[in-house]
Amino acid sequence: MSTSTSMPAGGVRARLTRTRLSVGDFCRTDLGRQVLMGCAGSLLVTAGSFGVGDVPRNETTLQTMHLTWLYFGHGKTLSSLVFWLGVALMVISWVQVGRTLRADPSADRPTRALGWASLAQSAPLMIAVPLYSRDVYAYLAQGALLRDGFNPYSDGPVVRPGPLLDSMAQVWATTTAPYGPAFMSLTRLVTTVTGDQAIVGVLVMRVVLIPGLLLTLWALPRLARHFGTDPAMAIWVIALNPLLLIHLVGGPHVELLMMGVLIAGITLVVQRRHVAGVSVLALAASIKITAGVAIPFVLWIWLAHIREDRHTRARSEGDPPGIRPADVAGVLAWIVGLSALIFGVLTLLVGHGFGWLLGLTWAAKIINWLTIPTAMAHLTTLVSSPFVSLPLLPVLEVARSIGSIVLSLTLIGLWVWFRRSERDAVKGMAWAMLAVLLLEPSTLPWYYTWALVIAAVFTIDRRGLVAIVAFTVFLLQVFGPSDDIFMYEITDVIVAIALSALAGWSLVRRDPLRIRRLTRGRATDSADQAS
Secondary structure, three states: OHHHHHHHHHHHHHHHHHHHHHHHHHHOOHHHHHHHHHHHHHHHHHHHHHHHOOOOOOOOHHHHOOOHHHHOHHHHHHHHHHHHHHHHHHHHHHHHHHHHHHHOOOOOOOHHHHHHHHHHHHHHHOOOOOOOOOHHHHHHHHHHHHHOOOOOOOOOHHHOOOHHHHHOOHHHOOOOOOOOHHHHHHHHHHHHHHOOOHHHHHHHHHHHHOHHHHHHHHHHHHHHHHOOOOHHHHHHHHOOOHHHHHHHHOOOOOHHHHHHHHHHHHHHHHOOOHHHHHHHHHHHHHHOHHHHHHHHHHHHHHHHHHHHHHHHHHHHHOOOOOOOHHHHHHHHHHHHHHHHHHHHHHHHHHOOOOOHHHHHHHHHHOOOOOOHHHHHHHHHHHHHOOOOOOOHHHHHHHHHHHHHHHHHHHHHHHHHHOOOOHHHHHHHHHHHHHHHHHHOOOOOHHHHHHHHHHHOOOOOOHHHHHHHHHHHHHHHHHEOOOOOEOOOOHHHHHHHHHHHHHHHHHHHOOOOOOHHHHHHOHHHHHHHHHO
């Protein structure tokens, strides 16, 4: 008896020992040390969030913990320094890891280790004060409406006063929920468990959303291998990206869950598990409707698989190759039927119909120049100002209407253009997501993960990677951790552009500012270039 029980314990101890050794070996490599820098940055971001994050209002927990000094006076200044130092370390770590991966084309890539590194950097952010946005409090307030018998698709959180309403951004207090029935069901479940406790609600909401990151780490390597690209680089582009980690985990935001379900559905479809894949994509759309942009492209993937199978049979059995009208009709029926069934069942479970469509219109309240229509409206009013005074809002309304028409035509054109193969169709999904980001009425930094998670599975050239790094770093700077916007402060924008360019340059050239040359002399710099 004693032998049978001691052997499993010994096996567990041996496995833990091997794990510690493998982790230790990894941490002693250049890549491991770079990852550890990102973990240190994540810890600093979390520590700084207690002074610069969006703390819940009318909540005494931080007072009880004697931490209120962190978000006033010198304490807030110190917190800000700690936060931005953490952001800088996470960016430097990300750039260094990317440079190391690009410099080592060997087949032995540490994909699994990079996945664990993403989780390690996410772990501290799970307890951070919400960063860059108060959206998580709005999720909870809308979930509490549904829990208490209100209709979040027709009633704003203002009809139910309390700590959750107090903590959310008040601009959304009277607006209705824009989220699909699956996500609203999750928010109702969270608030049923946590009540009106804002802090506990935020922590549980992160637990509910983090499966999105786990699904991403599961799906991305498989999809990258399917298309013959580097899974380690795919993980680096999205799952170690500080924009994703800070905004989606530290935020937190619904995009984290939607992103994971979306890429998992695409992976299943490409693996020829069409019914399961369409079902998962429909689930992603019921979390946030934007994921539905990917569903029409499934038609081309499914038909491509039928074409491949028919060509194979034609060589062996003499069957006529090609796609028949019945194939198109059958696949369309499956895609439309499954999507409608899943979305319909979830809508019935929530019990409030399609009211989320009205909630989508409230996005017009967000004004920044990250979208082409808004940028054009700003440019129009600026150029015309010496001659005529044009109010921004009427010009913006016209520009956004034009943008919506262009977006509709663009999505149709992309769907028709990217139809030749499954690779084409998945690329079309990424381009369609980018079109939505550029042409919809409003866009926020974390929205870019929609397109980036799909684009990450393809080989991105040198210029594309530099652009991704630069734009990521730019977005981290022009918005503030306390829900501030610096996009209209010319000094802040110039500084952000300069630091973003430096980050992008650093990806392809070590020490672009030649600091080592200044501190160690010309000989050292020459040796570095030679190596």
